[in-house]
Amino acid sequence: MRIGLVHKCIGVEPKLYLSAIYLLKDLIQKLLRKLSPTDTEYQAVVDSLDKLIMYDITLVFDTYIRSLVSEIETAKEKSEHYARSLEEKVQERTRQLEEMSHTDPLTGLLNVRHFENIITTALYSAQRRSEPVTLIYIDIDDFKTINDMYGHQRGDEVLRLVANAIKSVARAEDITVRYGGDEFCMLLSNLRAEQAQELIISRLEHTMTKTLEHVSLSIGIAQTGPEAYIDAFTLINLADKNMYSTKASHKTDKQEPKL
Known part of the structure; x- marks a missing residue:
């Protein structure tokens, strides 16, 4: 799962990770073909390998996506905080302008x-x-x-x-x-x-x-x-x-x- 976080932090795009995974899978399959005595054993091991790789990809992408969502939520919170801060400043400035329009600047009456x-x-x-x-x-x-x-x-x-x-x-x-x-x-x-x-x-x-x-x-x-x-x-x-x-x-x- 940390692979997804690391990839997100260093800027590795998902397509590069997938390319590397499928290249690794191809190398492992070639090695298994040489080591497996029968086609049945070979196919069983390859099926297990596919499930393992798919599970790993799912975890990595899940972590990667959650990291993206977290960033979006953080950015949203910052935007909302900025909007609230700006709104408060506008309200305060509006109040000051209204007060100035109501009062005499010299005496305060x-x-x-x-x-x-x-x-x-x-x-x-x-x-x-x-x-x-x-x-x-x-x-x-x-x-x-x-x-x-x-x-x-x-x-x-x-x-x-x-x-x-x-x-x-x-x-x-x-x-x-x-x-x-x-x-x-x-x-x-x-x-x-x-x-x-x-x-x-x-x-x-x-x-x-x-x-x-x-x-x-x-x-x-x-x-x-x-x-x-x-x-x-x-x-x-x-x-x-x-x-x-x-x-x-x-x-x-x-x-x-x-x-």
Whole structure:
């Protein structure tokens, strides 16, 4: 049986092995013809020789074929493993691309395009459960002045720090968004405006005083439900309007923002 394995390993084709076997058989038959006293004995020995050679050929070819099958199975397993690995890489890359299409690259918050896709769904879900939804609209005061005086690199840093502050006070179920250049939104499910003021906004303002002491925020808040519901566009506009009211009520700081 090992002959088949050896032949497979060293690349001996089956036809060469068969040629050698039949040549050997012919030589043995010629020798037997000389040594056998009668035709009957000669034929009996030749018949036994044929059976022996055929048995040997069967074993060798069986081993040879099993070796080929084993190679095919190994190649198949390697191909399947490669296909699975490639599929996992494609899935991971697809996930990364989807995440990139949903998030703002500077802050890591959701981008406005994805927010517009999910806010209506979130409002429908809240309405089915008869839950309130609160939207917080946030604007960085004097952000243009910060960019003009300290450069866009510092402006980007301020945006990241504000985004980090927003993420730090948000709950796991809250949706946080960079809505515009220096504007952010937080969509809070199952939370009334007064609760959002206490649980979210007060903590956000406290966090800002620790991380960006000389940067202030104008914040507007709007609630929909559970008694009556407005659509996403109206909710955003209402929170935006309230944000501008807050900004207008802020005392004008004559000093340049200190960073």
